[in-house]
Amino acid sequence: MTVKALYDYDFPSKDRQEVYGDDILVNVMWTNNPMLCSAACFRTPKAMSWADFKAQMIDPWAASDPDYDPSAPEGWQVDGEGFDPADDTSLDDAGVGHKGLITFRT
Amino acid sequence: MAKGKLPMRERYRLLTRDLDWTPTYVKPEDVYPYTRYEGIKIHDWDKWEDPFRLTVDSYCKYQAEKDKKLYAVIDGFAQGQGHLSLTDARYVNSLKLFLCGVTPLEYAAHRHFAYLARHLDGAGGRFAALCQSIDELRHAQTETHTISQYNKYYGGLHNFGQMHDRVWYLSVPKSFFEDGISAGPFEFLTAISFSFEYLLTNLLFVPFMSGASFNGDLATMTFGFSAQSDESRHMTLGLEVIKFMLEQDEANVPIVQDWIDKWFWRGYRLLGLVAAMMDYMLPKKIMSWKEAFELYMEKQMLEGLFPDLEYYGIRPPRHIQQAITEKEYMSHQVYWILYQFSHAANFNTTVPPREELDWMSEVYPDTFDRHYRPLWERARDLQEQGKRFFFNGLPMLCQVCQIPMGFTEPGDPSTICVRTSDFRDERFNFCSDGCKWIFDREPEKYVQAWLPVHQIYQGNCGGSTIPEVLNWYGFADGDGGEYLTSPDKLNWDKWHTGAVVGGA
Numbered sequence: 136m137t138v139k140a141l142y143d144y145d146f147p148s149k150d151r152q153e154v155y156g157d158d159i160l161v162n163v164m165w166t167n168n169p170m171l172c173s174a175a176c177f178r179t180p181k182a183m184s185w186a187d188f189k190a191q192m193i194d195p196w197a198a199s200d201p202d203y204d205p206s207a208p209e210g211w212q213v214d215g216e217g218f219d220p221a222d223d224t225s226l227d228d229a230g231v232g233h234k235g236l237i238t239f240r241t
Numbered sequence: 242m243a244k245g246k247l248p249m250r251e252r253y254r255l256l257t258r259d260l261d262w263t264p265t266y267v268k269p270e271d272v273y274p275y276t277r278y279e280g281i282k283i284h285d286w287d288k289w290e291d292p293f294r295l296t297v298d299s300y301c302k303y304q305a306e307k308d309k310k311l312y313a314v315i316d317g318f319a320q321g322q323g324h325l326s327l328t329d330a331r332y333v334n335s336l337k338l339f340l341c342g343v344t345p346l347e348y349a350a351h352r353h354f355a356y357l358a359r360h361l362d363g364a365g366g367r368f369a370a371l372c373q374s375i376d377e378l379r380h381a382q383t384e385t386h387t388i389s390q391y392n393k394y395y396g397g398l399h400n401f402g403q404m405h406d407r408v409w410y411l412s413v414p415k416s417f418f419e420d421g422i423s424a425g426p427f428e429f430l431t432a433i434s435f436s437f438e439y440l441l442t443n444l445l446f447v448p449f450m451s452g453a454s455f456n457g458d459l460a461t462m463t464f465g466f467s468a469q470s471d472e473s474r475h476m477t478l479g480l481e482v483i484k485f486m487l488e489q490d491e492a493n494v495p496i497v498q499d500w501i502d503k504w505f506w507r508g509y510r511l512l513g514l515v516a517a518m519m520d521y522m523l524p525k526k527i528m529s530w531k532e533a534f535e536l537y538m539e540k541q542m543l544e545g546l547f548p549d550l551e552y553y554g555i556r557p558p559r560h561i562q563q564a565i566t567e568k569e570y571m572s573h574q575v576y577w578i579l580y581q582f583s584h585a586a587n588f589n590t591t592v593p594p595r596e597e598l599d600w601m602s603e604v605y606p607d608t609f610d611r612h613y614r615p616l617w618e619r620a621r622d623l624q625e626q627g628k629r630f631f632f633n634g635l636p637m638l639c640q641v642c643q644i645p646m647g648f649t650e651p652g653d654p655s656t657i658c659v660r661t662s663d664f665r666d667e668r669f670n671f672c673s674d675g676c677k678w679i680f681d682r683e684p685e686k687y688v689q690a691w692l693p694v695h696q697i698y699q700g701n702c703g704g705s706t707i708p709e710v711l712n713w714y715g716f717a718d719g720d721g722g723e724y725l726t727s728p729d730k731l732n733w734d735k736w737h738t739g740a741v742v743g744g745a
Contacts, residue, residue: 138683139425141278148667148688150695160698162637162670164657169616170630172578172647173657174637178698196634199581201623214661234668236637236659 152233157181159233161226163193165208167240170200174236185229186222193237208239249294256296258287261364273362279425281497282490286363289485292477293372300372304379307467311383314463319390322742328456329524330395330733331724334588336388336461337397338518339449341587342414344384345405351377353422353429360426369478373434376471387464394742395729397587400715404587407702408714409693410514410579412643416690417511421504423686428500430482436504439479440546440558442472443537444512448519451527487553494554503682505558506675510642516572517579520601521593529604530572539565560675563651569605570654573613578647580620581632585707587716589724592621612654629723635694640669640687641676648672664688 138144152159159181164174177192190205197203211218213231220229231237247255264272276283295303317323327333354374361367385401392398405411421432437445450465452458486493516530528536547557576590583590593601598617601609623630636645650656651674660677662669664684671677680687696702703713711721719728736742 138685139279141274144685146685146689148665149690150688150692150699151667154699160695164637164659166657167655169612169655170619171632172574172581172636173645174659175632175634176637176694176698177634199631199633201628232668234670236670 150234155233159226159231159235161188161192161231162234162236163196164236164238165197165200165241166238168200171197174238179226181227182225184223184225185220188226204241207241210238210240212238249299252296252299253294257291257368258364269362273360275360275426276362279427279496281427281486281493283362283486284489286361286366288488289363289365289369290481291365291369292474292481293369295372300375304375307470308379308383311463311467312386315387315390315460318460323457323459324391324394325736325742326457330729331522331524331589331591332452332456332458333391333395333729334397334590334724335449335452335518335522336391336458337395337588338514338522339461340384340388340398341401341404341408341411342514343445343449344381344388345402346414346418347377347381347384349418349422350433351375351381353433357426357429373475373478376475380468380471383464383467387460390460394732396717396727397589397720399717400587403715408585408587410582410586410644412691412693413514414511416643417507420507420686427486427496430479431486431497431500432504432507434475434479435483436479436501436508438472438475439483440505440538440542441508441512442476443541444533445515446472447533447537448515448523448527448530452519452523455525455527456523483550483555484553487550487555491554498555499682501555502559503679506560506564506673506679507642509560509564510644510673510676513571513575513642513644517576520572521576521579521590521597522588526597526600529601531568531605534564534568559678560673563673563675566651567648569608570612570649573601573605573609574647574649575644577613577616578636578645581630582636582645584631584722585711585714586721587714588720589722589727589729591724592617592624608654624723624725635697637670638692638694639672639676640690640692641671641679642673643690643692644672646670646672 150160155178157180158178161177161179162174163177165171175196177196179188179192183191193208194203194205197205197208213229214235218229218237263269270277293300324333351374354370354377357370358367358374361370388398405415418433421429424432446465446468450462453461453465483497486497516534519527519530519533527533543557543561547555579586579588580590580592598614602614605613620630636647638644639646646657646659648658650658658673660671660674662671662677662681662684664680665688667688669680669684669688671680693702697705697710703709724730
């Protein structure tokens with residue numbers, strides 16, 4: 136179905152990737168910790184390495200819960216698929232897409 | 242001609258419908274260009290039953306009397322320092338939510354009903370829209386005046402127009418209403434007059450107005466009474482509009498059904514904020530969200546209204562079953578979100594006192610002790626260690642309802658629900674099947690959503706740090722964050738130990 140309108144209804148998405156230049160939005164969820172009420176959303180360079188993303192973005196956020204241990208996350212997934220990138224792989228090469236969802240358990 | 246007063250009904254006919262005419266120099270569709278493109282077929286506009294049946298002079302006289310009484314109560318309450326007799330300063334948080342979340346919607350409704358008062362083909366519909374437009378403007382004003390007295394003494398109320406436009410959680414009501422006013426006139430009437438003002442109205446107004454009454458807020462309670470007769474006309478109009486569309490042409494039925502499905506879910510998700518308020522922000526409880534949902538939705542609507550609508554071929558809203566399942570969870574999930582993001586809101590939150598946790602264990606026997614009580618106990622422990630728990634980051638938002646994605650899978654309260662759609666090679670995320678279904682019907686509309694988190698990341702909200710964004714929101718110190726250390730709480734304690742109210 137499409138929008139019914141009196142004119143040609145065609146507008147760009149407000150959050151299309153190009154708006155963010157070389158960056159993307161990435162969502163991260165700690166699946167078995169209900170303390171954090173929802174996944175977090177980050178803006179990050181596509182070229183950022185996985186190790187940097189984990190250390191600079193995920194760890195400080197997950198540390199909202201003082202019991203968080205940065206070595207504890209396991210069972211990483213991206214959009215429901217298993218995910219085990221090398222530390223220096225970029226997010227782009229690791230298959231993390233704009234507005235995609237990374238999940239982990241502890 | 243014999244002098245004497247004409248009966249009301251006759252005066253109404255002469256002064257409204259009788260003044261209408263059919264254009265002959267131009268085509269009706271050129272005079273009323275917006276009432277055909279949605280696909281709704283109307284054959285006879287005179288069949289529109291107008292629940293107002295008032296003339297402008299009698300409307301003004303009646304409303305002026307009501308307003309006079311309301312303003313007398315407001316003045317008396319303010320002069321007698323009525324705010325000191327509230328159950329607790331914590332109650333004022335529900336007023337902050339109401340003033341910033343609901344009052345601007347009244348104003349938006351005023352504007353859109355004014356538009357309908359020009360653009361509906363039939364005189365009955367136009368006059369009903371005119372009366373409702375004035376009602377909504379009065380409500381925006383009287384609510385502002387009722388609550389403004391609290392602004393002298395409590396935080397979070399000083400900038401409600403700007404906050405409504407900018408603050409992350411207020412994009413939930415704002416985007417809801419803008420979705421309605423950017424739709425065609427018949428969809429708007431289904432969205433606001435029927436779904437919001439009929440289906441869901443008690444779930445919106447009872448929590449706030451009975452909440453006021455139970456918590457010593459005579460001013461807001463009196464506003465509620467003053468608005469009640471207007472609201473009942475709005476409800477009647479909502480039902481009349483639906484019946485009018487359904488009776489005019491059978492082809493209208495599936496279109497109306499789709500809109501009911503959409504707007505039930507849109508309105509229900511918005512009421513998540515009310516559910517949280519009801520269970521967590523009222524020091525003296527009226528009833529639980531679950532009980533309110535059972536009474537006002539399951540009993541009055543599903544058992545009362547929908548069997549009547551079945552005659553027209555209308556069935557209950559598409560995602561109603563999920564809402565019924567969620568009555569055990571929703572208030573807890575939404576307040577848990579508000580609790581950990583209140584550093585970025587215009588109200589204060591706190592761990593409920595023990596006796597309130599006990600009350601929730603009692604009214605939510607199947608879920609509270611298992612899923613939510615442990616979270617509150619831990620949050621309290623952390624707070625006692627000086628580590629008040631906040632979410633240190635920005636949340637993932639639903640593309641449609643714009644609430645952080647904190648809702649769980651139907652029937653599985655321990656797994657967060659995430660749905661996605663791809664549209665033009667772009668991914669979109671949703672909190673529920675209901676929101677995904679709404680997006681998939683009209684993706685071209687929802688791709689334009691102004692999502693607060695994404696807008697912050699685009700640099701459109703005053704800066705990239707939290708203080709810069711809060712400054713752009715128009716916040717002052719103490720507007721948000723923990724309640725127990727808030728200026729509201731500190732002042733309240735001072736005032737009740739004999740300090741001068743409003744003094745330094």
